[in-house]
Amino acid sequence: MSQQRNGQAAGAPDGAGFPDLPEATVARLPEYLRALHHLAETGFDTVSSEGLAAAAGVNSAKLRKDLSHLGSYGTRGVGYDVALLIAQIEHVLGLTQRRTVALVGVGNLGHALAGYGGFGTRGFRIAALFDADPGRVGEQINGLPVHDIRRLPEVVAAEAISIAVIATPAEAAQQVADQLVAAGVTSILNFAPCVLSVPDGVDVRKVDLAVELQILSFHEHRKSALTTLPSHPANGRVKIRPALNGEALAT
Template sequence: MATGRTHRPATRSRGIPEATVARLPLYLRALTALSERSVPTVSSEELAAAAGVNSAKLRKDFSYLGSYGTRGVGYDVEYLVYQISRELGLTQDWPVVIVGIGNLGAALANYGGFASRGFRVAALIDADPAMAGKPVAGIPVQHTDDLEKIIKDNGVSIGVIATPAGAAQQVCDRLVAAGVTSILNFAPTVLSVPDGVDVRKVDLSIELQILAFHEQRKAGEEAEAVLEAEAAAAAAKETGKGPDGDVPAVMPA
């Protein structure tokens, strides 16, 4: 942090909970869709459904922003879009650099939703001299040597790292030294950064592994249920009594 304080002692920070912040973009997206359909107002129930959360949570989330709803009616869509945008800092322009223009970096550069909401790809940077000058998504790739200058000239404070894992920490260090204070990391590494720099991580392989865990659990439970059912059937045969009714019926694989 620029002041050298890690956590300033709760001075006035209106303190929107992190979990709420993470949902605001979701609401914003749903609201934008409503706005495009010229829907004037929306109830917490409807909006919650569109955003995939429950309505009590949504109302509590909004309560942190202030009282923007009208009882008996709902929320004014346009007004709420504006308030959330402002709260998220999307009413200003955020220049972003993407470092590492491989498959993923190129995909990110081409990603439309990037530009749509206050974010602007200010530069693409790659370590491969052969890439330099080549346009990707209409933007010429620049060489890593100029990283610091690019950051400073464009006033960039958000950087996206899409390099191989091995290069990520080094790139990160240079970004931070040049003044970047928020980093979105796609490389499969834990980045270490000084206090005051935010890092968010997007990791393909981790997401898949979490899915695999649940997938396995589901398979295991199913097998277990089959065993239970068989045991129950055997017991029934044994004692002459039926199953206790609490065992779900399952088709043996």
């Protein structure tokens, strides 16, 4: 029944008194983690909420509230211990154990993802590649062989894979998702531009590059409407007619 739910409640469904993190906070923790790793490499032992907030690109009050949700260890008058905070966040995110990931669809994008080295340093290991195209099966990418999609259940079980990435064309995505769920995968990152329907208990997050560009396009449209239309008065019933005021952009 459950359609795709990007912003699923992070909470335990039962009534346990578990410190539930707001979903918005969960989405920011990885940013903090990245900033913290950078600080650690730069030689910082401690950091103030102000400093970390700047490094992560957020408001310092928001950062403090976020960290307070995980009962964080800051020291008043000093700040946060960088190493300790890294350990805390990694623990909360479940990154203390390295997670194994399957990637389905070794086309243009899948190829790039398989070759991206950034995952290894952020707690993940791409453990298996799959494709339905017999022409691609057997190919090696970055030292990993491409399996036939039919071997999904076998490999998922053997490698203890719980997260999968779908990088197939949109037409194939739902079928792939079904196969993944049947094989025991419970978290899916979907790059295909389509809505996936999955059972309850399975999380889906979506990344659609065209959607991101279209959102930017909206703001671009808005900006240019503001700057280029010095006037364009009452025209009957046209919806949305940004109109007016030549506002000079900064720079």
